[in-house]
Amino acid sequence: MIHASNIALSYGKRVIFKDVNIKFTPGNCYGLIGANGAGKSTFLKILAGQMDPDKGEVNVDARQRIAVLNQDQFAFDEFTVAKTVLMAHTRLLEVLEERDALYAKTEFTEEDGIRSGELEAEFAEMNGYEIESEAATLLSGLGIGEELREKKMKELEGGEKVRVLLAQALFGNPDILLLDEPTNNLDRKSIVWLEGFLERFQNTVIIVSHDRHFLNQVCTHMADIDYGQIRVYVGNYDFWYQASELLKTQRQDASRKADAKAKELKEFISRFSSNASKAKQATSRKKLLDKLELEELPASSRKYPFILFKPGRSCGDVILEIDRISKTIDGTKVLDNFSMVVNKGEKIGFVGTNSLAITTLFQILTGELEPDSGTFRWGLTMSHSYFPKENSDFFTASKTLVDWLREYIPPTEGESFARGFLGKMLFSGDEALKKTSVLSGGEKVRCMLARMMLSDANALIFDEPTNHLDLESITALNNALKAFPEIILFSSHDHTLMATVASRIIEILPGGYIDKMLPFDDYLEDAGVQELQAQYRR
Structure with a gap:
C-alpha cells in the first residue's frame, strides 16, 4: 500500500494540491485524471519520491519496490536493451553482478563459497532464475524483437526506446507501478498486450493516460484531481x-x-x-x-471547449471517387492502386501501421500532393476542411490569436466575433492576445479545430486530431464528430474515438488495403479481416 498524507504543493500563488489524503491499495489499478496542468505527473513524482511536496509525506512499506516508467529516453543510451530492462530491479542486478564476479574468480575461497550461497538464496527469492525469460516476454509483448536485445539503446528509434523503458518498469513484479502515458508510441497489438498484463497484475498500479479505452479496460478506480484535491471513484473512466x-x-x-x-x-x-x-x-x-448560505461551486480546473462543426450545405449524390491512386515517397511506394467511393453520411476511419500512407492519401485529397498515377474527384456540392498531423506551417508568423483567427472568419465580422469564438475554445480574456509563437501543442490543436469550425465544410478530414489534447478536449471533439451529419475521413490511435465515430474502416497494409463497412470493434474481431491481414503480411 502507498499512502499520501496531507500533501500540499504550490507554485507561487497557484495552489496545485491542498491537504491531499489518499490511499492506494494492492490489487487495484488507479487512473489518475485531471485537466492539463492539474498536477497528474507532478503527483506521480511525489509518490515516487522524485519530488518533495511543500507539506505532507508519502508512506510506503520499506520492503516494497516502486517501479516508474522512465521519461528520459537518453538515460540508458550506453547500455544494451536487455541490460536496460534488468536495471529496473537494482537489488536483483547487484546480486547478479556480485554472483557472476565470484564465479569468475580463478581461486574460490571458503568465504566466497559462503557468500555465493547467500547470494544464490537471495537471487532465487527474487525469482532471479527467470529474469531472462521474463525480460524476453516483456520485450516481445511490446514489439521489441530478439534482434534488438543486444543492441545499445542509442541505436534504437525513439518509439522503440519508449517500449524498452516500459518493459523496464514492468520487470520484476514491482509492488507499486507508476505509469505516465504508457500507451504513447504503442501500436494496437502492444496496447492490447499491455491491457492483458495489467489485468493480471496483482499489485498496486497508478496510471496517467489520455486513452479513455485503455483506462476503461484496466482501471478499477479513478483518482480525479480537481479543486486542488484528489477524489477516488470506484469503477473505470466511463463510470467516473x-x-x-x-x-x-x-x-x-x-x-x-x-x-x-x-x-x-x-x-x-x-x-x-x-x-x-x-x-x-x-x-x-x-x-x-x-x-441562508449560497454555496458557490468552486472553480474547476476541468474545462471543456465548445466544438461544433456545421456544414454550409448538404452533400449531393457524388461525394468522392478515387480511382487507382499510387504514390511513392523517398523510394518507397506508400499507396498502390488505391480506390474507393465515399457514400452519403459515411464516417470512415483509416487504420494501419503505416501512418505515412494515410497522411499521403489525405494530402493528395486536399491538394497538397499530386499522385504519381490515378485520379480522384470531389462532387460539385462538396467542400472540405483538413486537420493535418503536423500544423507548424500555420503558426510561422508571430501574431496574436485574435489576428490569427481573423484570417479565417467572414470578412463582415471583426475582433469581437473572433474573441467570442476563441472564448469557446478556452482562450478567454487576455488569453486571446497570446502570441501564436508561444502556444503549446494542445493550444495549437484547439486553434486548428476553431479554423475548421469556421469553414462550414461538409467533408472533414482529420489526421490524428487527438494528439496533444487533454481528456476534456478529446471528449468534446468526440461528441462533435458523432454529431456531425455529413462526411468524415479520419485517422486516430484513440480507440474510443474510432469505435464511436467510424461506420466504415479502411486499413492500408503493405501490398494492399482492406475496406469493410463495419464498426471498429467488429472490425477488430472479424475473422475475415484477420485472414486478409495475415495474407498481406506474408
Whole structure:
C-alpha cells in the first residue's frame, strides 16, 4: 500500500494540491485524471519520491519496490536493451553482478563459497532464475524483437526506446507501478498486450493516460484531481464520467434552488418591510436570508471547449471517387492502386501501421500532393476542411490569436466575433492576445479545430486530431464528430474515438488495403479481416 498524507504543493500563488489524503491499495489499478496542468505527473513524482511536496509525506512499506516508467529516453543510451530492462530491479542486478564476479574468480575461497550461497538464496527469492525469460516476454509483448536485445539503446528509434523503458518498469513484479502515458508510441497489438498484463497484475498500479479505452479496460478506480484535491471513484473512466456529471448537476441544482429561495426572500422583504402587519414576517425572513448560505461551486480546473462543426450545405449524390491512386515517397511506394467511393453520411476511419500512407492519401485529397498515377474527384456540392498531423506551417508568423483567427472568419465580422469564438475554445480574456509563437501543442490543436469550425465544410478530414489534447478536449471533439451529419475521413490511435465515430474502416497494409463497412470493434474481431491481414503480411 502507498499512502499520501496531507500533501500540499504550490507554485507561487497557484495552489496545485491542498491537504491531499489518499490511499492506494494492492490489487487495484488507479487512473489518475485531471485537466492539463492539474498536477497528474507532478503527483506521480511525489509518490515516487522524485519530488518533495511543500507539506505532507508519502508512506510506503520499506520492503516494497516502486517501479516508474522512465521519461528520459537518453538515460540508458550506453547500455544494451536487455541490460536496460534488468536495471529496473537494482537489488536483483547487484546480486547478479556480485554472483557472476565470484564465479569468475580463478581461486574460490571458503568465504566466497559462503557468500555465493547467500547470494544464490537471495537471487532465487527474487525469482532471479527467470529474469531472462521474463525480460524476453516483456520485450516481445511490446514489439521489441530478439534482434534488438543486444543492441545499445542509442541505436534504437525513439518509439522503440519508449517500449524498452516500459518493459523496464514492468520487470520484476514491482509492488507499486507508476505509469505516465504508457500507451504513447504503442501500436494496437502492444496496447492490447499491455491491457492483458495489467489485468493480471496483482499489485498496486497508478496510471496517467489520455486513452479513455485503455483506462476503461484496466482501471478499477479513478483518482480525479480537481479543486486542488484528489477524489477516488470506484469503477473505470466511463463510470467516473457519468458519476462526475451527475455530481455536477446536483451541485448546480442545489445552487439554483438556494439562489431562487434567496430571491424570493429578498422580494418579500422589499415588499413588506414597511407594512406594519407584515413587518414581523419580513423581519423573520430577513433572519432566514442572513442564515441562508449560497454555496458557490468552486472553480474547476476541468474545462471543456465548445466544438461544433456545421456544414454550409448538404452533400449531393457524388461525394468522392478515387480511382487507382499510387504514390511513392523517398523510394518507397506508400499507396498502390488505391480506390474507393465515399457514400452519403459515411464516417470512415483509416487504420494501419503505416501512418505515412494515410497522411499521403489525405494530402493528395486536399491538394497538397499530386499522385504519381490515378485520379480522384470531389462532387460539385462538396467542400472540405483538413486537420493535418503536423500544423507548424500555420503558426510561422508571430501574431496574436485574435489576428490569427481573423484570417479565417467572414470578412463582415471583426475582433469581437473572433474573441467570442476563441472564448469557446478556452482562450478567454487576455488569453486571446497570446502570441501564436508561444502556444503549446494542445493550444495549437484547439486553434486548428476553431479554423475548421469556421469553414462550414461538409467533408472533414482529420489526421490524428487527438494528439496533444487533454481528456476534456478529446471528449468534446468526440461528441462533435458523432454529431456531425455529413462526411468524415479520419485517422486516430484513440480507440474510443474510432469505435464511436467510424461506420466504415479502411486499413492500408503493405501490398494492399482492406475496406469493410463495419464498426471498429467488429472490425477488430472479424475473422475475415484477420485472414486478409495475415495474407498481406506474408
